[in-house]
Amino acid sequence: MMRQTMRRRTQIATALSILAAGMMALVGPGMAAPAEKYLHVNVQDPTNDGSVNVNVPLSMAEKILPAINNHDLHEGRVSIHSAEMNGVDVRALLDAVRTAPDNEFVTVKDKDSDVRVAKANGNIIVHVIDKKNKQQTVDVTVPLKVVDALFSTAKNDELDVAAALRALSDAGDVLLVTVQGSTEKVRVWVDSRNTQD
């Protein structure tokens, strides 16, 4: 009886071990180090047949930024002068945006420009049409996680750019900025490829 129980326990333990090994094999590749992310900047000027491509590994930017101590940039944080905040409690504002459902928050239309600020799929989206500059359009998409990281410092008058970069690394591929001018087109995006092809 005792021997039978022992044998049964051994069989169960073996089955569980095989199951665990199988699960590890399935999950293993997913647990590998995350792929390197690259920040890409692309400027196209078809009228002058010119282009500028910049590719920067985000991990490199994360290392460099805290090492720069210059004017308002210290240890990866940018100081914002209180006058520039105009008394706005940005944290409270962000908290309100974070908890709000997807929606268009701001729409401003005047003779010079149209501005739209919206929240959609975990991103804050800003769309600007500059009517003065021959219909130049600017689209900015920032994941809310990145915005949260930007304001994650203890101090109210600082933006944590280094933390935002780290959050950007963890976010998926994202097209951050598009500027479509009359002659130039600018794109800034993050993905896992080290080329722009």
Added chain:
Amino acid sequence: MIVVAKIALGMAGVAVAGAGVLCSEGVVHVKVVEKQPRGLHIHLIAPAMLAPIAVQLAPQRALSQAARQIQPNMPAIRAALEGLRDSGDLVLVDVKEPGQHVEVEKSGGSIVVDVDDASETVHVSAPIRAISSTVEQLAGRSKSL
């Protein structure tokens, strides 16, 4: 005869070992070609190990300004070089204009700069390790100023 052969072999061994040590940090490659008849044509391949030694031996006044300017930026430069060392090969900057092309690339542990314009082509390739030790040497000179 055998003694002479042994000496020759020993000298050849020393030369090969010396060359190996000199090139252990890789080589700096500079090529400048002016696009005009009888234009300048420079093709230089030098052991990268010589660069920090050259900075060490250069006269103080020749490097004082560069050393002073580089010193405050050393933390950022160190971080950038460390980041570059750790990253894979990639084109960092590529600028194209009519008649002009500039490319800065990380390739196989080296930084490669290629410039091609109407008047000349320039190719510079230097190992990151050598750049790092040269810059450290230069920054170190500012302390002795």
